[in-house]
Amino acid sequence: MALLRIALALALLAAPFALAQEETPPPEPASKPPIAITFTPPDIDGSIVLGIFDSAGKLVRTLRPQSDTPDLKIDTNGYIVQWDGRDEHGAPCPAGRYSARGYIVSDDVSAEGEAFHFNDWLAQDGIPATSVKLCQWPDAVGVEIQTAAKTVFAKINPDGSLAESAPPAPVAAASPSPTPPQVGAPPLSESPGRDGSWWLIAENAGQRVVVQIAKDGSTARELRIASDEPQPVEVLAAPTDDAILLRETGADGIVRVRMLRRSGAKEEKAGKVVADWEVVFERTLQPCKNFGLAGDKLVADAGQAAQGDTATVSLVENTLQPGKPQTLRLQAVATHPGSALVSPEGLRLLEISGEGEWTRFTLNTNGGNTARLYQGDGLVVEEFTIPHLDEIGAFDAGSFLLESAAQ
Numbered sequence: 001m002a003l004l005r006i007a008l009a010l011a012l013l014a015a016p017f018a019l020a021q022e023e024t025p026p027p028e029p030a031s032k033p034p035i036a037i038t039f040t041p042p043d044i045d046g047s048i049v050l051g052i053f054d055s056a057g058k059l060v061r062t063l064r065p066q067s068d069t070p071d072l073k074i075d076t077n078g079y080i081v082q083w084d085g086r087d088e089h090g091a092p093c094p095a096g097r098y099s100a101r102g103y104i105v106s107d108d109v110s111a112e113g114e115a116f117h118f119n120d121w122l123a124q125d126g127i128p129a130t131s132v133k134l135c136q137w138p139d140a141v142g143v144e145i146q147t148a149a150k151t152v153f154a155k156i157n158p159d160g161s162l163a164e165s166a167p168p169a170p171v172a173a174a175s176p177s178p179t180p181p182q183v184g185a186p187p188l189s190e191s192p193g194r195d196g197s198w199w200l201i202a203e204n205a206g207q208r209v210v211v212q213i214a215k216d217g218s219t220a221r222e223l224r225i226a227s228d229e230p231q232p233v234e235v236l237a238a239p240t241d242d243a244i245l246l247r248e249t250g251a252d253g254i255v256r257v258r259m260l261r262r263s264g265a266k267e268e269k270a271g272k273v274v275a276d277w278e279v280v281f282e283r284t285l286q287p288c289k290n291f292g293l294a295g296d297k298l299v300a301d302a303g304q305a306a307q308g309d310t311a312t313v314s315l316v317e318n319t320l321q322p323g324k325p326q327t328l329r330l331q332a333v334a335t336h337p338g339s340a341l342v343s344p345e346g347l348r349l350l351e352i353s354g355e356g357e358w359t360r361f362t363l364n365t366n367g368g369n370t371a372r373l374y375q376g377d378g379l380v381v382e383e384f385t386i387p388h389l390d391e392i393g394a395f396d397a398g399s400f401l402l403e404s405a406a407q
């Protein structure tokens with residue numbers, strides 16, 4: 001009897017263990033590439049961006065399957081995409097657990113270019129200027145524009161239009177140089193004008209003045225620049241027109257180039273012509289490394305004012321996956337070259353531009369579904385409008401085990 005009780009007790013103790021063994025599911029088999037990934041996105045017409053993540057949550061591959069191609073199949077179970085088991089660089093991923101999730105971005109979500117700021121040479125002439133100097137040809141005055149890639153020479157026509165040109169020929173050493181008049185302190189800049197006159201930039205009572213000196217040494221006219229305006233540092237007189245070209249600089253680093261021509265109106269002061277000018281050409285270049293919004297106004301230097309490169313938008317609900325996050329935090333980032341809006345996981349959801357080395361971003365939705373993006377590289381700020389940001393949906397494609405490539 002005692003032996004029977006012992007045997008029964010042992011059987012009772014073993015029973016739960018045997019039951020637990022029977023209920024333990026079999027281990028999940030690892031899969032060889034290619035892996036078929038099945039998912040059902042929200043009902044949106046748009047582009048699919050699917051990320052493959054390792055067990056640590058690191059993005060290892062981005063897939064962008066296109067409809068009506070072998071990359072994307074649709075059946076009764078949902079959408080099916082194949083992953084070849086490789087990372088962004090084409091190398092095989094190590095064995096282990098991976099997960100897949102992503103977004104579908106409506107075709108209405110797009111980056112619409114609005115304007116360039118703080119660099120008129122790029123905005124008006126398509127020249128990404130980094131610095132500008134004045135130069136002269138026998139028949140015209142113009143500019144030497146330095147860009148990151150090359151030097152551009154351009155003449156300024158009498159009507160104010162810009163015409164790219166070959167660089168001016170160097171002046172022959174034997175050519176006689178006209179002698180400027182002696183008018184006291186050396187001028188900041190000087191240029192021979194028409195009819196034997198000279199144009200000078202001089203200091204007068206702490207103010208910059210552009211002066212034309214007649215052939216007989218008398219002051220023919222002068223142009224005073226207001227103290228709150230960029231101040232002249234270089235002058236060239238047009239050889240075939242009664243006009244002058246000025247390069248002016250401001251305390252905030254602004255560089256302005258203007259061509260001024262005599263107009264019909266005249267203003268006299270103490271018997272001298274002070275102002276009878278019209279501006280026929282004007283371009284500015286302003287450093288904007290610390291650009292930003294001050295209130296609702298874009299400024300070249302926002303100082304210490306906080307600038308945000310992220311914006312939170314509402315997601316389209318995925319009715320097949322209730323309980324998933326209903327908002328998305330977008331971030332503007334540089335992609336070297338270019339820029340994009342990315343998800344918190346690092347998925348590029350929208351390409352903004354395909355060129356440029358952008359260093360600073362300001363992204364703002366003001367609580368709506370349209371964002372305004374400003375991106376800058378220190379010499380120019382580009383502005384974009386991005387509408388329909390509430391037409392993005394998220395989906396989850398689950399996880400799977402990847403078999404070692406060597407197996």
